[in-house]
Structure formats: structure tokens, C-alpha cells
Amino acid sequence: xxxxxxxxxxxxxxxxxxxxxxxxxxxxxxxxxxxxxxxxxxxxxxxxxxxxxxxxxxxxxxxxxxxxxxxxxxxxxxxxxxxxxxxxxxxxxxxxxxxxxxxxxxxxxxxxxxxxxxxxxxxxxxxxxxxxxxxxxxxxxxxxxxxxxxxxxxxxxxxxxxxxxxxxxxxxxxxxxxxxxxxxxxxxxxxxxxxxxxxxxxxxxxxxxxxxxxxxxxxxxxxxxxxxxxxxxxxxxxxxxxxxxxxxxxxxxxxxxxxxxxxxxxxxxxxxxxxxxxxxxxxxxxxxx
Numbered sequence: 001x002x003x004x005x006x007x008x009x010x011x012x013x014x015x016x017x018x019x020x021x022x023x024x025x026x027x028x029x030x031x032x033x034x035x036x037x038x039x040x041x042x043x044x045x046x047x048x049x050x051x052x053x054x055x056x057x058x059x060x061x062x063x064x065x066x067x068x069x070x071x072x073x074x075x076x077x078x079x080x081x082x083x084x085x086x087x088x089x090x091x092x093x094x095x096x097x098x099x100x101x102x103x104x105x106x107x108x109x110x111x112x113x114x115x116x117x118x119x120x121x122x123x124x125x126x127x128x129x130x131x132x133x134x135x136x137x138x139x140x141x142x143x144x145x146x147x148x149x150x151x152x153x154x155x156x157x158x159x160x161x162x163x164x165x166x167x168x169x170x171x172x173x174x175x176x177x178x179x180x181x182x183x184x185x186x187x188x189x190x191x192x193x194x195x196x197x198x199x200x201x202x203x204x205x206x207x208x209x210x211x212x213x214x215x216x217x218x219x220x221x222x223x224x225x226x227x228x229x230x231x232x233x234x235x236x237x238x239x240x241x242x243x244x245x246x247x248x249x250x251x252x253x254x255x256x257x258x259x260x261x262x263x264x265x266x267x268x269x270x271x272x273x274x275x276x277x278x279x280x281x282x283x284x285x286x287x288x289x
Contacts, residue, residue: 025170026197026205028120028163029250030077034069036251038081038162041285048278056093062086076117081159083110106135112155119170120163121177128152153182161255162286164195164207164243173197186229186265188216193241203248211239211259230273232265255286 040063048055064084071078085108088101110131115124132150136143157179167175174196181189191213198206213236218229237260246253262279 026166026207026245026247027170027250028077028116028118028166030069030072030079030116032069032072036067036288037084038065038067038286038288039063040065040158040162042282044280044282046278046280048276050274050276054093057090059088059090061088070113074118076115076123079114079116081112081114083107103135107131110134112159114159116163117168119168120165121168122156122160122163125152125156125159128155151182153180157181161257161284162252162288164252164255166245167195167197187218187234189234189236190214190216191239193239195241200247203246204253205245205247207241207243207245209241209243211241211257213239213259215263228268230266230268232263234261234263234265236261252286252288254288255284257284258282259284 040061042059042061042063044059044061046057046059048057063086066082066084068080068082069077070080086101086104088104090101110127112125112127112131114122114126116122129152132143132146136146160179165175165177167173174194177191177193177195179191179193181191191211193209193211195207195209198208200206215234215236217232239257239259241255241257243255244253245251259282260280261282264275264277266273266275268274
């Protein structure tokens with residue numbers, strides 16, 4: 001996966017459902033024993049310049065997963081997520097063929113357990129350490145590096161995108177969600193998303209969101225790290241979210257998210273400080289079926 005950040009998208013179509021009133025509450029319907037598929041498709045283009053040399057890159061990530069409702073009640077649910085497949089391809093601006101990520105095959109069968117509330121907010125995530133140990137094999141050093149580059153918070157943000165969350169109380173017209181997106185040693189983005197309920201047609205309700213993002217520089221570096229951020233800033237344009245909620249199924253059917261970033265960082269490397277400027281555009285699509 002990209003060392004800058006994870007991006008993910010689901011792509012599915014839902015059948016028609018009974019008409020839903022615009023006043024009907026948006027509420028997840030978690031039923032023990034139910035299963036559904038979630039597909040993530042993330043496209044990220046990056047323009048980077050270091051040592052006065054420009055570099056362009058495009059990464060496409062395709063993640064397929066199966067979600068099973070292990071248990072549920074009126075207040076919470078336990079979900080088990082199994083990764084079916086992961087395909088990551090990166091193309092550079094020089095026209096060379098797309099290169100697959102070496103770890104992709106190891107993600108097949110990876111399993112996460114989530115504890116979510118009635119609105120779909122993740123309260124607990126389990127299984128990430130086991131996944132990293134599978135990726136690292138017998139190398140403690142590789143596990144340490146993976147733990148820094150792919151922290152549990154990154155996976156939680158990924159799964160949360162497919163869950164919304166929905167409003168609490170369910171009938172609210174507007175609601176907010178605060179989240180973090182960790183870029184490993186590059187720092188953290190703090191997202192403040194304001195969601196708004198739109199119209200409902202043929203059983204599908206529109207949800208839109210505006211994302212305001214603040215960059216937080218890393219507070220520490222990895223021991224024996226190859227490089228670390230000395231100074232600089234990363235700015236984010238106002239992001240956008242569009243989602244469709246299937247009232248008949250009681251879950252999202254599609255989520256789309258757009259985010260543009262630009263940064264100017266000074267990084268300490270083995271050869272000394274280097275200035276890196278970059279801009280990136282990420283489009284994430286998620287579909288549930």
C-alpha cells in the first residue's frame with residue numbers, strides 16, 4: 001500500500017426499495033447472522049519534487065472485503081471483516097508499466113473485529129496486530145516498521161468510511177464526526193466532517209459532507225528511523241463526501257470522498273536534510289452490496 005496513506009473505495013449497485021419519506025430516520029440495521037460485501041477503490045495522484053527533481057505517481061488500490069454481523073443489540077454490534085483480496089498498482093510519470101505491491105497477496109484472509117454503536121461509530125478494533133505479524137513474517141524489524149507505517153488508526157479510519165457514521169439521534173438533519181488519518185512518520189490529519197441529510201428517492205437517501213482538515217506534525221520519530229520530519233506544513237483543501245443510504249437494507253450503499261493536499265516539508269535523511277514539496281489528489285469510492 002502507499003506509504004503516504006491508505007485510501008479505499010466500495011463500488012456496488014443496490015436494487016430498488018420502497019419509497020422513503022424525507023423525514024424517515026437514517027439508522028443502521030445490524031442483524032446477527034447477516035453478511036454483505038464492501039469494495040473499496042482508491043485513486044491517488046501525487047506530484048512530488050525533491051533535490052530539484054520532479055516526480056509524478058498514480059496509485060490505484062482495489063480492496064474487496066466481506067463483513068459479517070456476529071452479534072447485535074439495540075445499542076451496539078460486533079462485525080467481523082475478512083479481506084478477500086487486495087490489489088495495489090503504482091504507475092510513475094515516465095510511462096513505465098504499473099507495479100503491483102509485494103504484500104498484496106498476504107492480505108487475503110486478514111480478519112478484523114469491530115465493535116460499533118447504533119450509529120455506526122467504531123468503538124473498538126481488534127486483529128490489526130495479527131495482520132501486521134503476518135505481513136512481517138519472522139522479521140521483528142519489519143514488524144516494527146509496519147507498525148509505524150500502518151498503525152491501527154489507519155485501518156480504523158478505512159473501515160469507518162464505509163460506516164458513515166449516521167446521525168445520532170437518527171432523525172437529525174445535520175451531524176458531525178471527528179476523526180484522524182495517520183500518515184505514519186509524516187504526521188496526522190485531524191478531520192472535522194459536517195454531514196447533511198438530503199432527499200430520499202425510491203428508498204435511497206442522499207447524505208453529503210464537508211471535510212475540514214488540520215495537519216499535525218509528528219511528535220516523535222522512530223528509533224533508528226531512516227528519515228523524519230524536521231519542519232514544514234501540509235495544507236488540505238476543503239474535502240467533500242457524498243453517500244447513499246439504502247433504507248430497505250438499513251445500511252450505506254455507496255460512499256465517495258475527495259481530498260486534495262499540498263505540502264512543503266524538510267526531512268532528515270541518511271544523507272542530510274532534504275526539502276520535499278508535493279501535491280496529491282485522492283478519490284475514494286466505497287460500495288456495499
